[in-house]
Amino acid sequence: MRDIFKCKVYKITLDAGFSCPNRDGTISGRGCIFCDTGGSFSRAHPSSLPIEDQLAKGVSRLKSRFGAQKFIAYFQAYTNTYAPVEKLKQLYDRGVSHPDVVGLSIGTRPDCVDEEKLRLIASYTGDYLVWVEYGLQSAHNKTLSLINRGHSFEDFAGAVELSRKLGINTCAHVIIGLPGETRDDMLQTARTLADIGVNGVKIHLLCVLRDTELENLYNAGKIRILSVEEYVSTVCDFLELLPPSVSIHRLAGNGLKELLVAPKWLDEKFKVLNMIDRELEKRDSGQGRFFPEFNNNKAFLS
Ligand code: SF4
Numbered sequence: 001m002r003d004i005f006k007c008k009v010y011k012i013t014l015d016a017g018f019s020c021p022n023r024d025g026t027i028s029g030r031g032c033i034f035c036d037t038g039g040s041f042s043r044a045h046p047s048s049l050p051i052e053d054q055l056a057k058g059v060s061r062l063k064s065r066f067g068a069q070k071f072i073a074y075f076q077a078y079t080n081t082y083a084p085v086e087k088l089k090q091l092y093d094r095g096v097s098h099p100d101v102v103g104l105s106i107g108t109r110p111d112c113v114d115e116e117k118l119r120l121i122a123s124y125t126g127d128y129l130v131w132v133e134y135g136l137q138s139a140h141n142k143t144l145s146l147i148n149r150g151h152s153f154e155d156f157a158g159a160v161e162l163s164r165k166l167g168i169n170t171c172a173h174v175i176i177g178l179p180g181e182t183r184d185d186m187l188q189t190a191r192t193l194a195d196i197g198v199n200g201v202k203i204h205l206l207c208v209l210r211d212t213e214l215e216n217l218y219n220a221g222k223i224r225i226l227s228v229e230e231y232v233s234t235v236c237d238f239l240e241l242l243p244p245s246v247s248i249h250r251l252a253g254n255g256l257k258e259l260l261v262a263p264k265w266l267d268e269k270f271k272v273l274n275m276i277d278r279e280l281e282k283r284d285s286g287q288g289r290f291f292p293e294f295n296n297n298k299a300f301l302s
Contacts, residue, residue: 001070004129005102010068012058012101014051015077016091021112023078027150032137033213034147034175034206036259051094059100072103072129081108081117089120096128103129107173110134110159111151122166132163133171133202133249139192140185143178148213153192160196171200171249176234177226178206179217186234190241194291201246203238204253205231208261215261228265232275236283244288251276 001009023031049057055073062068073095081088096104104124113132124130136156138144144152156172163170172193176186193201206225208218217223226234235251242248252272260266280286 005070007069008067009070009072009102010062010066011072011074011105012055012062013074013076014054014058014095016051016075016080016095018075018078018080018082020079020109021082022109022148022150027111028148030148030213032135032148032150033217034209036209036212036256051091052097055095055098055101059098069100070102071098071100072105072131073098073101074105074107076107079109079112080106081112081121085116085120088117092120092124096124101128103131105131105133105171107133107135109151110136110156113159113162115162118162118166118168121163122168125167129169131169131171131200132159133173133200134159136172136189137175138178138181138185139189140181143181143185146180147178157196160198164197169199171202171247172198173202173204174238175204175206176231176238179223183234183237187237187241190238194241194243194246199246200249201242202249203235203251205263205266207253207263207266209256209259210261211259218262225263228263228272228275232272232279235276236279236285239280239287240285240289241291242287243291244286246287248287 020031021027023029023035055071059071062071075091075095083091092104092106095101104121106121118132121130121132134156135149136153137147137149139153141152160170160172174189174193178186206214208214208225214223218225231252239248252266252269254266254269257267265272
């Protein structure tokens with residue numbers, strides 16, 4: 001962001017009032033087993049506010065707290081392409097209406113885009129930095145079924161391909177520690193993302209939030225949550241497999257404190273980030289270390 005815009009750029013999370021086909025009964029009425037009732041919204045400000053007010057609040061908070069100067073309007077809550085194209089255009093136009101907004105980022109499901117919607121999103125690329133963030137979570141269909149995603153890996157691959165053709169940056173959301181997955185399964189997801197050529201990856205830990213199906217499984221002793229050491233070491237392995245050109249949008253999720261059931265260590269996110277830094281230093285390693293075309297090139301350490 002600093003290279004492109006020469007200043008601090010922060011994301012403002014928005015809730016534009018969308019729903020999700022995996023919650024409203026179109027795909028299933030259950031939702032993903034980890035999803036809370038806010039549809040993964042950060043709740044940085046009340047979601048009931050008009051988009052313009054959410055933007056104004058975000059701008060003022062991030063300017064005073066972090067010295068941010070420019071902003072990316074991030075349509076985060078639920079499925080932000082789940083409406084007719086005309087409605088989407090109105091909402092996205094409102095998202096970029098603030099003069100300090102330089103980017104547009106849209107979080108969605110890979111089975112909820114088509115060429116018409118992606119062409120609309122691509123129409124913003126002339127004036128804004130544009131990303132579509134696809135919830136994937138795992139490259140393994142058996143896991144996607146277990147966590148009730150309601151889409152397949154192939155849906156994701158198709159959406160990424162079409163987005164790329166239209167010049168849109170793509171980011172994949174993944175979760176480390178999903179039930180039934182071995183460490184090798186998780187690392188295979190990293191290799192698959194490297195092969196498929198996404199531009200960004202957002203890494204989350206599987207965390208248990210209140211009033212989710214996952215909470216019931218956790219309380220029944222049917223799932224295990226990773227320790228902080230296991231998480232840190234798996235994230236470092238994951239990073240080593242991703243190409244150096246992939247931007248890492250997140251290294252650990254923010255479990256909303258009031259909803260977080262487990263793990264409690266996620267409350268100290270900065271400690272986790274520092275541990276990731278230290279682990280990579282200890283390994284004398286970094287992102288891309290084991291990405292095949294990057295082997296033997298130490299430039300990533302600079
Ligand atoms: S697709 Fe997203 S909003 Fe919908 S249930 Fe899953 S996590 Fe929640």
